[in-house]
Amino acid sequence: MLRFDHKPIRGQSLQPLDEIAGYRIRPGYYNRNGATQTERGVSFTIHSSGATKCTLLLYKPQAKEPYARIPFPESYHIGNTYSIFVYGLRMEEFEYAYQFDGPYDPKKGLLFNPDNVLLDPYARAVTGQRKWGEKESDEKDFVYHARVVENNFDWGKLTQLEHPFEDLIIYEAHVRGFTKHESSGVEHRGTFQGLREKIPYLVDLGINAVELMPIFEFDEMEGTREVDGERLYNYWGYNTVSFFAPNTAYNSAVEHNHEGDELKSLIYDLKANGIEVILDVVFNHTAEGNENGPCFSFKGIDNNIYYMLTPEGFYYNFSGCGNVMNCNHPVVSQFILECLRYWVTEYRVDGFRFDLASILSRDENGAPMENPPILRQLACDYILGKVKLIAEAWDAGGLYQVGSFPAWSRWAEWNGKYRDDMRQFLKGDSGMAATAITRITGSHDLYDPTLRGKSASVNFLTCHDGFTLYDLYSYNHKHNEKNGWNNTDGDNNGHSWNCGVEGETELAEVDALRRRMIKNAFATLMCSRGAAMFLAGDEFCNTQFGNNNAYCQDNIISWLDWSRMEEYQEIHDFFRYMIAFRKEHAILRKTTKAALCKLPEISIHNGFPWNGGTDYNSKLIGIMYAGRDEKNVRDDVVFYCMNAYWEPLIMQLPELPAGLQWKVCVNTNCEYEDGKDFESETEFYYRKTLKVPPRTVIVLLAETGV
Numbered sequence: 200m201l202r203f204d205h206k207p208i209r210g211q212s213l214q215p216l217d218e219i220a221g222y223r224i225r226p227g228y229y230n231r232n233g234a235t236q237t238e239r240g241v242s243f244t245i246h247s248s249g250a251t252k253c254t255l256l257l258y259k260p261q262a263k264e265p266y267a268r269i270p271f272p273e274s275y276h277i278g279n280t281y282s283i284f285v286y287g288l289r290m291e292e293f294e295y296a297y298q299f300d301g302p303y304d305p306k307k308g309l310l311f312n313p314d315n316v317l318l319d320p321y322a323r324a325v326t327g328q329r330k331w332g333e334k335e336s337d338e339k340d341f342v343y344h345a346r347v348v349e350n351n352f353d354w355g356k357l358t359q360l361e362h363p364f365e366d367l368i369i370y371e372a373h374v375r376g377f378t379k380h381e382s383s384g385v386e387h388r389g390t391f392q393g394l395r396e397k398i399p400y401l402v403d404l405g406i407n408a409v410e411l412m413p414i415f416e417f418d419e420m421e422g423t424r425e426v427d428g429e430r431l432y433n434y435w436g437y438n439t440v441s442f443f444a445p446n447t448a449y450n451s452a453v454e455h456n457h458e459g460d461e462l463k464s465l466i467y468d469l470k471a472n473g474i475e476v477i478l479d480v481v482f483n484h485t486a487e488g489n490e491n492g493p494c495f496s497f498k499g500i501d502n503n504i505y506y507m508l509t510p511e512g513f514y515y516n517f518s519g520c521g522n523v524m525n526c527n528h529p530v531v532s533q534f535i536l537e538c539l540r541y542w543v544t545e546y547r548v549d550g551f552r553f554d555l556a557s558i559l560s561r562d563e564n565g566a567p568m569e570n571p572p573i574l575r576q577l578a579c580d581y582i583l584g585k586v587k588l589i590a591e592a593w594d595a596g597g598l599y600q601v602g603s604f605p606a607w608s609r610w611a612e613w614n615g616k617y618r619d620d621m622r623q624f625l626k627g628d629s630g631m632a633a634t635a636i637t638r639i640t641g642s643h644d645l646y647d648p649t650l651r652g653k654s655a656s657v658n659f660l661t662c663h664d665g666f667t668l669y670d671l672y673s674y675n676h677k678h679n680e681k682n683g684w685n686n687t688d689g690d691n692n693g694h695s696w697n698c699g700v701e702g703e704t705e706l707a708e709v710d711a712l713r714r715r716m717i718k719n720a721f722a723t724l725m726c727s728r729g730a731a732m733f734l735a736g737d738e739f740c741n742t743q744f745g746n747n748n749a750y751c752q753d754n755i756i757s758w759l760d761w762s763r764m765e766e767y768q769e770i771h772d773f774f775r776y777m778i779a780f781r782k783e784h785a786i787l788r789k790t791t792k793a794a795l796c797k798l799p800e801i802s803i804h805n806g807f808p809w810n811g812g813t814d815y816n817s818k819l820i821g822i823m824y825a826g827r828d829e830k831n832v833r834d835d836v837v838f839y840c841m842n843a844y845w846e847p848l849i850m851q852l853p854e855l856p857a858g859l860q861w862k863v864c865v866n867t868n869c870e871y872e873d874g875k876d877f878e879s880e881t882e883f884y885y886r887k888t889l890k891v892p893p894r895t896v897i898v899l900l901a902e903t904g905v
Contacts, residue, residue, distance in 0.1 A: 215286055225286075233443070254270045290346065295319070296343070296344050297319065299313070332430070359549060368730075375449065379753075380759060380760055382761035391465045392452075402472050402474070408550075410552055413479050413554075414436070432751060449461075476547075482524055484521065485497060505530075518555055526559045555593065574607070589611045590610050601616050602645030611730070614656040617660075627696075632818065636803060638727065640801050642656050662732070666743070670742055670744075670745055671720070672695070676695075688748050689748030693747055702744075717740065718867040719896045726822075736760075739764040741760060784824075784835055785835065786828075796856040798825035803823075822839045823836065842896075848891050858903060
């Protein structure tokens with residue numbers, strides 16, 4: 200039968216079609232996920248493939264019980280999408296959540312329960328954990344609600360910085376731990392604003408990118424417990440609750456319906472000062488855990504889609520955290536893509552570091568894929584076209600892909616082999632010299648430039664996971680007793696060395712050796728090809744007291760102790776100098792135009808000129824970089840020399856073209872001072888031969904002779 204009485208309405212606003220629970224409603228904006236405020240009301244859109252019914256719950260702020268329940272009419276249900284527009288709602292007056300009904304069959308992965316209150320996966324703000332370490336209701340009846348957020352932050356004419364990847368000097372920091380200690384000297388300790396107060400410090404240090412440990416809304420109360428009278432939390436934040444919402448516990452002030460403004464102000468000021476922002480993102484698992492964990496979002500919406508499940512309906516656990524997101528399911532991959540686009544467009548972030556990224560290369564049964572759709576989709580996306588994509592190229596299920604992560608010439612990797620190999624060489628292990636040279640000069644055995652380009656390796660010696668740089672040379676063994684697991688957690692093979700005494704010591708010779716080892720490590724990092732990253736606080740010898748897995752320590756173990764700056768000012772100044780030195784000499788970071796003097800771009804001189812050979816006992820290496828400066832007006836020739844042996848060794852330097860001579864710029868055996876003449880404290884014969892002290896790095900520069 201044909202109908203001729205229904206005519207399209209033009210020239211006026213869409214009118215309500217129905218009324219439920221006293222609210223006038225009509226179908227919402229199907230293509231706008233989450234909640235969208237307009238002048239006339241709010242549109243709510245959510246998806247579920249398996250649900251048979253969806254109900255919108257409205258709450259007064261901080262209320263436990265909803266004041267309205269609005270079932271979605273069947274006519275508002277298109278495909279697997281539920282969308283409703285509710286007239287008269289003002290975002291400051293309500294919070295919202297959902298309930299889904301549908302089949303319940305755990306063996307098939309179906310967990311629909313009409314009594315479960317579920318958080319919108321697209322929530323821009325989450326209620327209930329505004330204050331760190333506190334929940335607004337008892338654990339047993341706690342549920343998450345969402346708020347509508349007004350995105351009207353004015354970015355002005357701020358543009359993306361787009362630093363070349365190989366120029367990056369990345370500073371990894373935890374927002375709370377960076378300024379929580381009273382020694383930080385900021386007004387708003389432990390917050391986005393507190394970090395913002397430290398921007399002048401970061402500018403002075405010279406870094407050009409910060410990598411923030413997870414700042415998406417997470418549950419620090421997950422697994423909270425008490426050990427030796429100390430309350431422990433899920434401090435690091437690798438247990439995401441909501442992927443579109445910033446962690447409100449990191450705000451210094453209440454931002455109801457404007458959540459994210461303080462974070463945006465931080466990002467704006469960092470970028471205005473030339474510092475890119477990279478977010479550490481956790482798409483490998485969520486805070487819902489395994490079959491014994493809570494059900495507050497994905498589990499109750501489409502458990503069998505969002506998570507990898509065994510044939511029995513249990514959760515695969517390649518993350519080591521209870522569940523694994525099913526990243527290569529089209530629904531989940533689309534969700535991840537939309538999330539990253541949101542953070543790039545609304546927060547203007549410059550890149551992402553993907554925690555346990557190898558999970559994103561697994562198929563829906565957990566098997567590794569050669570060409571994972573999600574990784575290719577992110578690599579080729581238009582919005583993400585110039586952001587940095589950095590993979591932690593392994594997972595807790597044994598998949599290790601350093602050097603083989605699917606890349607499409609876009610993905611870079613945390614170079615875990617650089618960390619492990621260089622730690623061994625720097626502390627004097629035998630058989631590591633040839634490998635060290637390979638790592639310093641770009642790890643081309645892992646990252647063939649013809650296949651991966653020259654922007655694949657993020658070199659690092661320390662990160663949040665493991666020893667700090669100070670602890671790396673103060674402890675032979677991990678000391679994680681305060682974590683409450685009888686020291687069974689954490690890495691057992693950190694390639695550390697205590698320099699003769701375990702832990703703190705008053706022995707001057709041990710302290711001097713530790714300082715030298717720290718300077719050796721950082722000088723080497725700054726003279727290595729590839730982006731460089733180091734852990735916040737390493738520049739003033741911050742310590743975790745030997746704890747190499749401080750994920751649960753919301754205290755002085757994890758907080759930066761800025762008072763150590765006074766004792767280790769020399770180390771800080773050395774870091775600042777080496778950062779500036781790396782910036783000044785492009786040839787250390789990347790290929791430049793060929794040197795006018797015809798020296799090769801990279802050459803090896805192990806003990807005497809042009810000797811590229813090593814053996815099991817080799818401890819002395821020499822690497823010469825040669826090219827032109829970034830203005831292409833003069834040659835830039837730098838010589839890096841490392842003696843990892845416990846006795847002095849002789850290094851014969853290669854001859855320089857006429858008019859050039861070697862000048863000592865770095866000698867880690869000397870106490871560093873700005874402007875110091877290191878050559879006068881270096882045994883340097885006829886500008887051709889160095890007597891390199893034990894466990895010392897010397898860096899020389901070819902300069903015009905007098």
